[in-house]
Amino acid sequence: xxxxxxxxxxxxxxxxxxxxxxxxxxxxxxxxxxxxxxxxxxxxxxxxxxxxxxxxxxxxxxxxxxxxxxxxxxxxxxxxxxxxxxx
Amino acid sequence: xxxxxxxxxxxxxxxxxxxxxxxxxxxxxxxxxxxxxxxxxxxxxxxxxxxxxxxxxxxxxxxxxxxxxxxxxxxxxxxxxxxxxxxxxxxxxxxxxxxxxxxxxxxxxxxxxxxxxxxxxxxxxxxxxxxxxxxxxxxxxxxxxxxxxxxxxxxxxxxxxxxxxxxxxxxxxxxxxxxxxxxxxxxxxxxxxxxxxxxxxxxxxxxxxxxxxxxxxxxxxxxxxxxxxxxxxxxxxxxxxxxxxxxxxxxxxxxxxxxxxxxxxxxxxxxxxxxxxxxxxxxxxxx
Numbered sequence: 001x002x003x004x005x006x007x008x009x010x011x012x013x014x015x016x017x018x019x020x021x022x023x024x025x026x027x028x029x030x031x032x033x034x035x036x037x038x039x040x041x042x043x044x045x046x047x048x049x050x051x052x053x054x055x056x057x058x059x060x061x062x063x064x065x066x067x068x069x070x071x072x073x074x075x076x077x078x079x080x081x082x083x084x085x086x087x
Numbered sequence: 088x089x090x091x092x093x094x095x096x097x098x099x100x101x102x103x104x105x106x107x108x109x110x111x112x113x114x115x116x117x118x119x120x121x122x123x124x125x126x127x128x129x130x131x132x133x134x135x136x137x138x139x140x141x142x143x144x145x146x147x148x149x150x151x152x153x154x155x156x157x158x159x160x161x162x163x164x165x166x167x168x169x170x171x172x173x174x175x176x177x178x179x180x181x182x183x184x185x186x187x188x189x190x191x192x193x194x195x196x197x198x199x200x201x202x203x204x205x206x207x208x209x210x211x212x213x214x215x216x217x218x219x220x221x222x223x224x225x226x227x228x229x230x231x232x233x234x235x236x237x238x239x240x241x242x243x244x245x246x247x248x249x250x251x252x253x254x255x256x257x258x259x260x261x262x263x264x265x266x267x268x269x270x271x272x273x274x275x276x277x278x279x280x281x282x283x284x285x286x287x288x289x290x291x292x293x294x295x296x297x298x299x300x301x302x303x304x305x306x307x308x309x310x311x312x313x314x315x316x317x318x319x320x321x322x323x324x325x326x327x328x329x330x331x332x333x334x335x336x337x338x339x340x341x342x343x344x345x346x347x348x349x350x351x352x353x354x355x356x357x358x359x360x361x362x363x364x365x366x367x368x369x370x371x372x373x374x
Contacts, residue, residue, distance in 0.1 A: 013219075014262070015308035016226040016315070023313045029220055030321055037213020037328045040206045041198070041335040049209070 031060045187337035191248055194329045197336025210332045217325035218247050222254070225310030225318020227262055228274060230254045240319045246326030246333075262307050264288040275306030 009015075019026075035056040043052050183201055190197025195211030198204070221229045230244055231237040232255045244251045263272050264281045267289055275281060279290045280297065293304050310318050 009303070010308070013222045014227050016228060016310035016318070017224050019224075020312065020314060023317060026220070026224060026317050026321075030217065030317075030324065033213050033216035033220065034324060034328060035213075036216065037210050037332065040195075040209035040213060041332050046205055 027064065028057075028061070031057050035060075181339075182337060183339050184337070186339070187333065190329075190333040190336035193250075194248060194325075194332060197333065201336065201339060214247060214325045214329045214332065217321050217328060218244075218250070221318045221321035221323075221325065224321065225315050226308055227254065227258045228307065228309040229315070229318035229322050230258060233259060233272065237319065240323050243323035243326040244319075246330045247322070248329065251322070251326065264290045266290055274309050275304060277303050277306060279304045279306055281305040 010017075032053075035053040039049060039052045039056060043049050183197075186197035186201040188197075189200045193211070194214035195207040195209075198207030198210055230241065230251060232241040232245075241251075241255065244255075259272070263274055265271075265287050266273050273290075275290050278293050278298070280293045281288055282291045283289075293302065297304075309315070
């Protein structure tokens, strides 16, 4: 891919990464950091903090996965059945 | 003259009532909104509080208020002004202004200065992690207060605090330059050099010697497509997370407000009436 990212030298935090094919993986660190910050001010007992963080991350990623499967079914199965394209 | 006086009095009375209602409404919205934002109030308590506030505004009696207390499970307090208390120790802690100011300066610092070091460090990791992830993925282009629709994202990003403004300053002043052809301050393209023409930094063609040396120019690589969106979203999430952390530092709690013991509901039209009504409603809660 002949983009700016591949032609210019990369400087961390200044230049953008070139991971256009793996963009969806970025949800994992994003959810993890949200969970770390949110649960820090939310849990009543810090003893169960990391368990809460883990549950939060699993819940969000799980729901995202279910939504992805659901929308895939809608787009690839239901819509072609309801409105078949000619040819 | 008398009619005029009566008219003024009537208008004054109506105007005063209207003003009262507006004040009650604003007061209620601020308190209930903040409580909901902090997720300290369940939907049930929120609905009950809305009913109670509306009832007080319309002059409903104690029976209605007792009904509201049952509706909310007795988990809230509401005074005539609509201020709501969920029964947690949120309000017992009062306002910690020093922690609030520190939280504005650096994410998590508010918790640290108020003795909650562990929570502060983790909050800081969360906010800086999100903000750093955004910069790492989208480059410094992810924080831009002056470019197209990016400036709307910056409203959320600004809630990270001075650090977001610092990054934006560096972006605007060290990685952008003026385009003499279009008249806008922009990110550079490959083959352009950032040069000072005496009055400002402008984009100019890369000198031949630098091209010959294999130099590609002074432009940074901007984020494109989905990656740019994810990067800006990550930085904005950091700001929104920091808003929650700031409020928690400003209004310290014992955490887990919903698990606190049930407090008697207080609804009244004045200080003297509060105790009487509190007894009535507390009786309703216990029955």
